[in-house]
Amino acid sequence: MDPKQFLLDFHDRMVPLLDVYEQSIYLYIIRMSRLIGQDDVVIGFKSARKQLAFGVGKANTPPSERICYDKVRSLESKGFVKVLGSEWKGMRISPLLPSEIPSLAPEDVIAQFVALEDMDFFENPENRMFIREREKNLCFYCQTQLNDSNYVIEHVVSRPEGNNSYSNLVAACRTCNNRKGDIDAKDFMRTLYREGVLSQEDLKDRMSHIELLLDGELKPNVANTYEAPVGQ
């Protein structure tokens, strides 16, 4: 670890999220592990509490043993340490450095993450692949196996009304794409059923998938995205 960077990160990013007990315990854990090249450390707070700080609770006394264990659990719930187990000498604890805690990532790192809802899955060739993968390489409508020469990304609701979001795009075979045109997706699938392309079971399955799709439930598996909070 880089001690200078650690102290800067600790004060700038962690301290505002920790009470004074948590700060002193966290620093002690770091002192006994990462600062001396170990990933974790066993700490018995019956004695270690005397090396933390005094006056944080009752004036001029160290924190009680119980408070120490409570605060370790609270550090754990904040994602700053991992409790690996209890041993006869105490608690085995593995701390995380601020740089290892995702919720403390600098804002420019967070900015690289884009909202799934804002991604264009039509114009961007890489993003098109995510739609094909989501369909497990089968035509969304007729369930034909797709390959590089017969597949297209198709708008369920045609443009200009329909957009390029994952909830309006499917991977389809060229035949379905040509035939469907501006026809409503459900009507088109009923046609496929009448023609015997889809069984009754297939039709039921496809109908439920189109509902899920339009509701935004069929999310492609894209790394580096977050789900936009509801209402934004």
Ligand SMILES: [Zn+2]
């Ligand atoms: Zn098809």
